[in-house]
Amino acid sequence: MTASTPGRSLWQRHQIIEKNSILLLIGILIAVSIGGLVEVLPLFYLKSTIEKVDSIRPYSPLELMGFNIYVREGCYLCHSQMIRPLRDEVERYGHYSLAAESMYDHPFQWGSKRNGPDLARVGGKYSDDWQRDHLRNPRAVVPASIMPGYPWMEKKPLDPTHIGEHLATLALEGVPYTKDMIDDAVADAWAQGSGDDASPDFLKRYPKAIVRDLGGNKGQMTEADALIAYLQLLGTQVDFKIYDDKANIR
Numbered sequence: 001m002t003a004s005t006p007g008r009s010l011w012q013r014h015q016i017i018e019k020n021s022i023l024l025l026i027g028i029l030i031a032v033s034i035g036g037l038v039e040v041l042p043l044f045y046l047k048s049t050i051e052k053v054d055s056i057r058p059y060s061p062l063e064l065m066g067f068n069i070y071v072r073e074g075c076y077l078c079h080s081q082m083i084r085p086l087r088d089e090v091e092r093y094g095h096y097s098l099a100a101e102s103m104y105d106h107p108f109q110w111g112s113k114r115n116g117p118d119l120a121r122v123g124g125k126y127s128d129d130w131q132r133d134h135l136r137n138p139r140a141v142v143p144a145s146i147m148p149g150y151p152w153m154e155k156k157p158l159d160p161t162h163i164g165e166h167l168a169t170l171a172l173e174g175v176p177y178t179k180d181m182i183d184d185a186v187a188d189a190w191a192q193g194s195g196d197d198a199s200p201d202f203l204k205r206y207p208k209a210i211v212r213d214l215g216g217n218k219g220q221m222t223e224a225d226a227l228i229a230y231l232q233l234l235g236t237q238v239d240f241k242i243y244d245d246k247a248n249i250r
């Protein structure tokens with residue numbers, strides 16, 4: 001059959017592209033860019049790709065220091081923080097994660113590997129004592145655990161001197177830290193981490209922040225205080241009962 005034969009089948013015409021690598025490459029580029037445009041273009045017209053949830057606030061200075069320790073120690077290498085909307089996940093870990101719940105995480109901590117369980121809703125699951133014992137030596141509370149211990153954390157004093165600068169940097173990225181929050185960051189870290197009574201100002205800025213002696217060392221502030229403040233907050237910011245009642249899901 002020659003090129004001029006009328007009524008060639010589609011298959012035969014496709015062979016022309018298949019036999020010419022440049023034509024095939026151009027064809028692939030066109031097909032892939034159509035797919036890309038369909039995915040990317042709508043994002044420019046959406047006001048926001050993250051549905052806002054009112055109760056979600058930025059981290060307090062102490063929680064942010066805990067977040068930094070979590071990143072520094074590479075906890076994300078073994079733990080994810082993203083509960084997928086699949087039945088087994090939801091039954092094990094709780095309500096699936098919302099985009100808004102990690103909107104103030106820079107960098108996000110979704111993780112990609114689960115040597116240990118997902119931590120997105122670990123806040124409030126255990127007591128502070130349990131968290132402290134577990135960090136010191138995981139096998140003291142979970143005999144078969146393969147998690148490494150971090151015994152120095154409860155001894156290493158926490159130095160919040162520069163946390164205000166971190167808040168200011170996150171503000172540049174769009175995290176809604178106000179000037180007062182940035183200016184008072186060091187005092188706010190002490191207010192939450194020392195285990196003494198926190199000022200009403202602090203609680204107004206960071207509603208539902210946990211103010212108690214997290215590290216078991218009243219008057220002092222260690223890395224364990226910060227990490228436990230962060231862990232105990234995880235997944236507690238949204239009251240899913242309100243949403244599920246509205247949607248009639250039980």
Ligand code: HEC
Nearest residue numbers: 070073074075078115116117122138142145146147148150
């Ligand atoms: C080598 C992998 C590994 C690393 C690194 C690791 N973990 Fe774990 N983690 C585990 C495993 C496995 C478990 C389950 C057994 C247990 O409870 O100890 C676990 C359990 C936990 C739990 C209890 C979760 C639950 O729902 O029962 C918390 C909280 C936790 N890890 C926090 C951390 C923090 C914080 C860090 C970083 C400082 C960290 N882990 C680093 C493997 C790891």
